[in-house]
Amino acid sequence: MFESAELGHRVDKATFAAETPKLRELLLNAQFELAQARRFPVVLLISGVDGAGKSETANLLTSWMDSRFIQTHGLEKPTDEARAMPHMWRWWRQLPPKGRIGIFNGSWYSRPILQRVHRETKEAQLDQSLGRIGRFERMLLDEGALLIKFWMHLSKDAQKKRLKNLEADPLTRWRVTDKDWDHFEMYDRFRKICERSIQATSSADAPWTIVEASDFRYQALTVANHLNDALRRRLDGLGNPPLILAPPLPPRLDAMNVFQKLDLSQRIEKPDYEMELERLQGRLNLLTRSKAFKQRSVVLAFEGSDAAGKGGAIRRVTGAMDARIYRVISVAAPTDEEKAQPYLWRFWRHLPGTGRFTIFDRTWYGRVLVERVEKFCAEADWMRAYGEINDFEEQLHRNGTLLCKFWLAISPEEQLRRFEARRDTAYKRFKITDEDWRNRDKWDAYQQAVYDMLDRTSPSHAPWTLVESEDKNFARIKVLKTLVERIETEL
């Protein structure tokens, strides 16, 4: 597959000089339109072999375009903050917002490919990583990103020549390291693994473009032209991702559902509750102070009908902890910075560091609950969200982050009682809005969305805990108990 990038493509000086002014103008215009419209972000990957002019290409593009709206990222040593987070966090943080271009000189491909080249992983693990990358890119594309992937290629001979030339020039000698020569020794192996990676991750809307890198003018013009074409197409409204036409979710043939197995009549009376609460809070407090915990992090996800008691349950959890180690995130309307990013970005940014809790009062599941029912997003968007959410939670799991998801279940009758009580209690009045009453009318549609969610997002490493919440005491104890036992098992 690299053959057509080993033919010795060249662009002569005169052609280059004639082409560039026009191309720069086109690129600048496209970039400006992009920045004005803020409809989508552009993610541009520049990968390839050592010495294949990756930085030079990034530098040239940046110098041609308006540097205020373009940002190049390199592969850097992760900070201590990044080391505490899922592997993809460093990329999540660097994604360009809508209207901007992010160039990734080295990307999420670098680690899996190099690990395999150095035989730190088996082929199956490489494929597993590539699968994850494919799903991540799918998500970016579905969220509207324009994803352009360039692979800079040099034949073995050309690479050798390039490295030698760089070494010979005192001005560029610093750029050739022993690591580069080590990599060169493994050229054939590297090539095979890259080939596999490129094939596995080329899709219709984000194919790899392999660019011969033996002549910089050819390489630069190829990249710039392609970038311009791709930008133009999207700006002109062509090449938008096709609408996913998903089959409808299968209708439920009977009225059976997981909630029916719940015994909502379970209660805990006050004296027992208070004793149990103190005991569990004590255990939780000790756990959060343990040495083992300092290396872990915890994400708690609270969902449930309005007035199911999420806030009260959260307060019983936080009541056991030092206020410095947790953060409660209440999901509100996204800020404009959040709106310029993929849906999950507003949750990524609040992930806990080691020794810390983040507690989400409503979560990323809003996508398949309220956004589905209220039609805030298209069917295709919430349909794909199940998979995106599972991928996200798997990354937390692989990072050693403990994730507990609670669904607080109450009956519609109990909800009504609580709504009325809220309406009539002075300091609780702010907790009830017209919207809550409106949502109540859609109880069945919401339940349907909940069933689908539970069916589709309960892997064994991130199961939902259904919490019978008709009795607040019972619910709070069950939440605390589940949490304490999960942490004890994990540590």
Add this chain to the structure above:
Amino acid sequence: MFESAELGHRVDKATFAAETPKLRELLLNAQFELAQARRFPVVLLISGVDGAGKSETANLLTSWMDSRFIQTHGLEKPTDEARAMPHMWRWWRQLPPKGRIGIFNGSWYSRPILQRVHRETKEAQLDQSLGRIGRFERMLLDEGALLIKFWMHLSKDAQKKRLKNLEADPLTRWRVTDKDWDHFEMYDRFRKICERSIQATSSADAPWTIVEASDFRYQALTVANHLNDALRRRLDGLGNPPLILAPPLPPRLDAMNVFQKLDLSQRIEKPDYEMELERLQGRLNLLTRSKAFKQRSVVLAFEGSDAAGKGGAIRRVTGAMDARIYRVISVAAPTDEEKAQPYLWRFWRHLPGTGRFTIFDRTWYGRVLVERVEKFCAEADWMRAYGEINDFEEQLHRNGTLLCKFWLAISPEEQLRRFEARRDTAYKRFKITDEDWRNRDKWDAYQQAVYDMLDRTSPSHAPWTLVESEDKNFARIKVLKTLVERIETEL
């Protein structure tokens, strides 16, 4: 000054039980109003001696209020990212946005006080730090923050007793460390230094409140009541900071100004320009690759009239560098997250780490230029901005960040020529807007603002470089030369 906090204040159990439900309701209501209105942030400092119940107080407040709108911060080991930044950066990052409460358990006071207690600094240095803190808090207050400062006090005997009690209980023993006893040994010294610090930093609108900490119920009620009163007052529109009635800036008695000394006729012809450009870019490139540079960071601030050539000058600087080490920030309308923070916050967040450049295309000086002339902010706001900006730049300086500020000067005639050229060149047309034409009509008002700015913000560690920009070549070379020479001197 601690005497009235050594009287043995107590609140009995019954009073406490009777007071708390009402107080919690008031606090919750106030907190909700605060969150809805998003008019101001609340910064609550809890400082004081070891063992004086600082975390307990923070935990209690958090448990009483809605934890979604309140966040407690502790004194933590700075991350490696924070270590590369000015000392205050970690606090800048943690400031609550408008509508939220941030509790600081340990704050910007901790380091200067402890350094002085351990004799790492002299009294003058303590006072210098306190002076800086005072100016930082002044800025927060002027930006509208409600700043509440509690000092938790224990007499020497009471502290000894407290530490002994904590040690005696197996459940709390972990909380008493050798460091606590070391601190206790220095109680008298600590007390004197704290007294000095408290006195130096109590102002009319952010006084310290000293709270006796020997009885937790007394302490908790005092803090909660005071917080409620302070919130109530601000929410009800009382206690807003008084408008500063500054004397007007002195009128200029003659038409002399610093720009008249500039020789705008200076030119560099193309062949010289190209040779010089290449030479300077080469030097800059080598400098950014040097070992010494990897420990430093650079901030470039570009200001100037519209069409003075900022973008072109910036491109000649970035053209010399690898795209991965710099970031160009173009100052646009603030995002809603930025609007919820002090004015300088949107610049703080883009400061460079070590080995990196941040290049601002227009800067924090917008406050005293466009915001002043267009009356986007009150006179008191831009008048205080000179001092705030000087403080900010001094912090960069103290952190070892190299700051270069360029004012690109052109004549009104040259501006007109460039405007017309932009209007008539296809790919430059997006660079000129109706606003640019309107601003041109206010040339004199802008010049006045520039003179005042230059007069007030040119300390020797962060001088302005006036760049004669009538000839673009000359301007670009002067910018590069100044930058290269500054870096060479610094390294």
